[in-house]
Amino acid sequence: xxxxxxxxxxxxxxxxxxxxxxxxxxxxxxxxxxxxxxxxxxxxxxxxxxxxxxxxxxxxxxxxxxxxxxxxxxxxxxxxxxxxxxxxxxxxxxxxxxxxxxxxxxxxxxxxxxxxxxxxxxxxxxxxxxxxxxxxxxxxxxxxxxxxxxxxxxxxxxxxxxxxxxxxxxxxxxxxxxxxxxxxxxxxxxxxxxxxxxxxxxxxxxxxxxxxxxxxxxxxxxxxxxxxxxxxxxxxxxxxxxxxxxxxxxxxxxxxxxxxxxxxxxxxxxxxxxxxxxxxxxxxxxxxxxxxxxxxxxxxxxxxxxxxxxxxxxxxxxxxxxxxxxxxxxxxxxxxxxxxxxxxxxxxxxxxxxxxxxxxxxxxxxxxxxxxxxxxxxxxxxxxxxxxxxxxxxxxxxxxxxxxxxxxxxxxxxxxxxxxxxxxxxxxxxxxxxxxxxxx
Ligand SMILES: C[S@@+](CC[C@H](N)C(=O)[O-])C[C@H]1O[C@@H](n2cnc3c(N)ncnc32)[C@H](O)[C@@H]1O
Numbered sequence: 001x002x003x004x005x006x007x008x009x010x011x012x013x014x015x016x017x018x019x020x021x022x023x024x025x026x027x028x029x030x031x032x033x034x035x036x037x038x039x040x041x042x043x044x045x046x047x048x049x050x051x052x053x054x055x056x057x058x059x060x061x062x063x064x065x066x067x068x069x070x071x072x073x074x075x076x077x078x079x080x081x082x083x084x085x086x087x088x089x090x091x092x093x094x095x096x097x098x099x100x101x102x103x104x105x106x107x108x109x110x111x112x113x114x115x116x117x118x119x120x121x122x123x124x125x126x127x128x129x130x131x132x133x134x135x136x137x138x139x140x141x142x143x144x145x146x147x148x149x150x151x152x153x154x155x156x157x158x159x160x161x162x163x164x165x166x167x168x169x170x171x172x173x174x175x176x177x178x179x180x181x182x183x184x185x186x187x188x189x190x191x192x193x194x195x196x197x198x199x200x201x202x203x204x205x206x207x208x209x210x211x212x213x214x215x216x217x218x219x220x221x222x223x224x225x226x227x228x229x230x231x232x233x234x235x236x237x238x239x240x241x242x243x244x245x246x247x248x249x250x251x252x253x254x255x256x257x258x259x260x261x262x263x264x265x266x267x268x269x270x271x272x273x274x275x276x277x278x279x280x281x282x283x284x285x286x287x288x289x290x291x292x293x294x295x296x297x298x299x300x301x302x303x304x305x306x307x308x309x310x311x312x313x314x315x316x317x318x319x320x321x322x323x324x325x326x327x328x329x330x331x332x333x334x335x336x337x338x339x340x341x342x343x344x345x346x347x348x349x350x351x352x353x354x355x356x357x358x359x360x361x362x363x364x365x366x367x368x369x370x371x372x373x374x375x376x377x378x379x380x381x382x383x384x385x386x387x388x389x390x391x392x393x394x395x396x397x398x399x400x401x402x403x404x405x406x407x408x409x410x411x412x413x414x415x416x417x418x419x420x421x422x423x424x425x426x427x428x429x430x431x432x433x434x435x436x437x438x439x440x
């Protein structure tokens with residue numbers, strides 16, 4: 001007999017009987033109920049367990065400001081009191097577990113996907129330097145944006161801003177210079193409007209598709225499905241090139257697994273969409289240069305808000321990450337890289353004011369892009385730029401403060417900075433990121 005008191009309990013419940021699974025599930029259900037009673041804050045409107053840092057408290061404060069008429073936060077008991085539209089709060093808020101005793105949409109996302117950020121299609125592809133969707137949602141709330149607003153992300157990458165806006169039923173425009181970023185973002189956009197039958201592929205179908213892709217003979221009448229399979233393939237071969245961990249599953253096994261993951265993401269999303277009566281909208285995705293913002297006449301004073309993060313150029317090799325994909329697509333990586341912020345001109349290797357010339361070039365481009373952002377925002381429009389300070393050759397590069405300065409020089413009024421520590425970040429050069437909030 002085991003020394004652990006819990007085992008006899010399981011035995012009494014019939015763990016060894018033929019009804020093992022059913023009984024086990026009952027035990028865990030009971031357990032979860034009791035566990036929740038013990039760990040959840042007491043109250044009707046309570047913090048989500050994912051609120052872990054003081055920055056999260058700041059973010060909650062920010063979004064309640066945009067979503068309620070008045071509110072008070074009790075950080076010790078992890079509860080909130082508010083007045084205003086509770087249904088809107090429940091559907092929008094990113095930091096609360098429950099509103100007036102009912103689980104929020106965000107809690108349903110976290111529960112369904114088992115993750116606070118990988119819900120809907122946010123985790124479709126492991127793009128480097130990706131936003132936390134929760135932060136985007138918070139900023140949309142904080143800025144008081146509605147279904148009639150228009151959001152821009154001029155460094156949209158894999159489209160976290162535009163995807164989150166689409167999930168919230170808000171129109172947006174996303175610009176990025178990289179074909180891979182644009183391809184992934186467009187996919188996230190289109191997958192929201194697919195039908196269950198679009199995902200009907202047997203394992204044999206998938207094996208045949210994988211073979212076709214490898215022989216460069218893959219095509220499908222539906223462009224979204226065609227690109228989805230390609231993106232899953234790129235993710236598969238990249239995972240294989242990086243680690244031997246997946247060898248046992250084989251390329252085919254991993255390809256099928258990744259496809260099924262996307263299919264499940266779709267199915268879960270449709271359940272939540274129905275449950276909360278969500279209306280998705282499509283974003284407008286452009287492969288273009290953020291430095292052109294000043295020149296696009298039709299964009300002048302068109303946007304209500306910009307939520308963006310320029311490339312952390314000195315820490316992250318955005319294009320290199322997708323080397324295999326670019327090779328497959330026959331795209332010239334050098335040409336793509338040359339359009340990157342700070343990479344336009346071939347520069348002398350000298351230093352200017354103690355900083356490498358390439359850092360100066362990067363700052364010049366960053367400044368130009370911020371001037372462009374000023375140009376396209378409506379008067380009173382809101383700007384959130386998320387930046388981190390990286391280290392080049394052992395020297396810290398003062399990007400956060402420079403960015404704030406460029407915003408002010410462009411004409412913005414600086415409102416607030418929230419420093420969000422990246423706990424457990426792999427890249428130790430970036431300890432955290434700052435959210436710089438400004439108004440035109
Ligand atoms: C920090 S990442 C943004 C990631 C994005 N927030 C996401 O969640 O996927 C910065 C992006 O800026 C893009 N970029 C770099 N130079 C650009 C330029 N001149 N115009 C537009 N986008 C550019 C890069 O391709 C990269 O995707």
